Amino acid sequence: MHEEEQMQSLHEIFDPSMPRLGPGEDASTVKALDVARATPFLKKALLRKGGARVLDLGCGNGAQTIQLAKRIDGTILAVDVYQPYLDEMFRRAEAEGVAGKITPCLSDMAALEAEEGAFDLVWSEGALFCMGFRKALAACHRWLAPGGVMAVTELCWFNPEPPAECRQFFTEMCPEMMDVSGTLSAFLENGYKHLDHFLLPESAWRDKYIAPLEKRLSLLRQNATGTAEKLGMLDLIQKEIDIYRRYHEHYGYAFYVMQR
Numbered sequence: 001m002h003e004e005e006q007m008q009s010l011h012e013i014f015d016p017s018m019p020r021l022g023p024g025e026d027a028s029t030v031k032a033l034d035v036a037r038a039t040p041f042l043k044k045a046l047l048r049k050g051g052a053r054v055l056d057l058g059c060g061n062g063a064q065t066i067q068l069a070k071r072i073d074g075t076i077l078a079v080d081v082y083q084p085y086l087d088e089m090f091r092r093a094e095a096e097g098v099a100g101k102i103t104p105c106l107s108d109m110a111a112l113e114a115e116e117g118a119f120d121l122v123w124s125e126g127a128l129f130c131m132g133f134r135k136a137l138a139a140c141h142r143w144l145a146p147g148g149v150m151a152v153t154e155l156c157w158f159n160p161e162p163p164a165e166c167r168q169f170f171t172e173m174c175p176e177m178m179d180v181s182g183t184l185s186a187f188l189e190n191g192y193k194h195l196d197h198f199l200l201p202e203s204a205w206r207d208k209y210i211a212p213l214e215k216r217l218s219l220l221r222q223n224a225t226g227t228a229e230k231l232g233m234l235d236l237i238q239k240e241i242d243i244y245r246r247y248h249e250h251y252g253y254a255f256y257v258m259q260r
């Protein structure tokens with residue numbers, strides 16, 4: 001399947017109306033934000049005129065953007081490469097009364113033209129891999145003001161020796177995937193200081209990601225008029241869910257809260 005067709009199929013599955021576009025949950029966003037807010041740097045930035053300057057990379061339809069906007073005095077530059085996600089994020093933000101704090105930005109995060117030190121807080125849930133994790137760590141370090149905080153979720157091995165089927169699936173899907181200690185080392189090598197990290201609970205996969213996604217997959221299968229490639233994409237996403245069900249103790253997302 002050509003890349004464009006592949007993206008079309010993915011966008012049909014991950015429709016903007018989905019609750020969220022990757023594993024995550026409000027409680028984990030708030031927990032990471034509490035760690036960030038406890039730093040003297042961010043406390044000071046939040047009190048500044050205009051508040052803190054926040055960058056949300058790969059914001060999608062805004063699950064975390066809106067939680068941040070509700071809890072932060074400041075401005076959020078919400079970046080995504082797909083306009084329908086930005087539109088839905090902004091519609092949801094308006095409905096929650098926080099759109100005034102958010103500037104949607106249609107851009108490839110790798111091509112973002114931000115000045116050095118332009119942000120006090122850089123956030124990204126389940127999206128940094130789109131840029132390449134290590135490349136993203138270096139770019140975000142530049143975009144953060146000295147003392148600024150970065151909070152990201154990243155897919156990681158919990159067990160350095162996972163079962164072969166699971167390892168093979170992710171070797172193809174996410175060749176950069178590391179274990180938690182390897183991921184922490186990558187942050188340190190890129191000049192970050194560790195503030196906190198924690199694993200996302202199973203509920204962060206189950207409730208707002210897997211449950212609605214399975215419903216969506218079966219709806220699309222019922223109405224399937226697509227090509228073999230489109231059906232192949234439905235199978236692939238279903239396989240991702242099945243792999244999670246079978247092997248979730250071996251991998252998952254971790255939240256990393258780091259400081260420049």
Ligand SMILES: C[S@@+](CC[C@H](N)C(=O)[O-])C[C@H]1O[C@@H](n2cnc3c(N)ncnc32)[C@H](O)[C@@H]1O
Nearest residue numbers: 020021022058059060080081108109125127130
């Ligand atoms: C797995 S989704 C996560 C979305 C959201 N953070 C969430 O947790 O629901 C990844 C997001 O990154 C966006 N994305 C993919 N490649 C991108 C790129 N190169 N630059 C900016 N955004 C990108 C996708 O459009 C999608 O919204």
